[in-house]
Amino acid sequence: MSPDDCLDLPHAAPVAPPTVAVTVRERAARMLxxxxEPSRLALLELLDGRELCVSDLVALTGDPMPTISQRLRLLKTEGLLRSRRDGKHVFYTLADAHVRELLTNILRHAAEPLG
Incomplete structure (x- = not known):
């Protein structure tokens, strides 16, 4: 039986083309x-529900400031974080409830047994 044979069976639902615009799908892929990456995912976890500055994140992770800054820049560029400046400090937090839900759901799903 070839994969095409399944389309002729009574249980097969009509196959609809994807409904998301290619540009949206590409942006979603960049966000994911x-x-x-585990260290960037850890930053997202640390920023869930609170604001932290780079020096806070350095203290919490033990990673060097340039490394943390680079990770934050990528996460912010892809729309996962937002920032605000207060004097010399820049504070980061999750961009919005969508990011929080995505983070919560992916971690819950990853904690489930495979199979």
Whole structure:
């Protein structure tokens, strides 16, 4: 049986083309890629529900400031974080409730057993 044979079976639903615009899908892929590295994912977790500055994140992670700054820049560029300046400090937090839900759901899903 070839994959095409399944389309002729009574249980097969009509196959609809994707409904999301290519540009939206590409942006979503970039966002997932940005969040898809463990150290960047850890930053997102740390910023869930609170604002922290770079020096706070350096203290919490033990990673050097340039490394943290680079990770934050990528996450912000892809729309996962927002920032605000207060004097010499820049504070970061999750961009919005969508990012919080995505983070919560992916971590919950990853904690489930495979299979």
């Amino acid at each position: 890629s940005a969040a898809g």
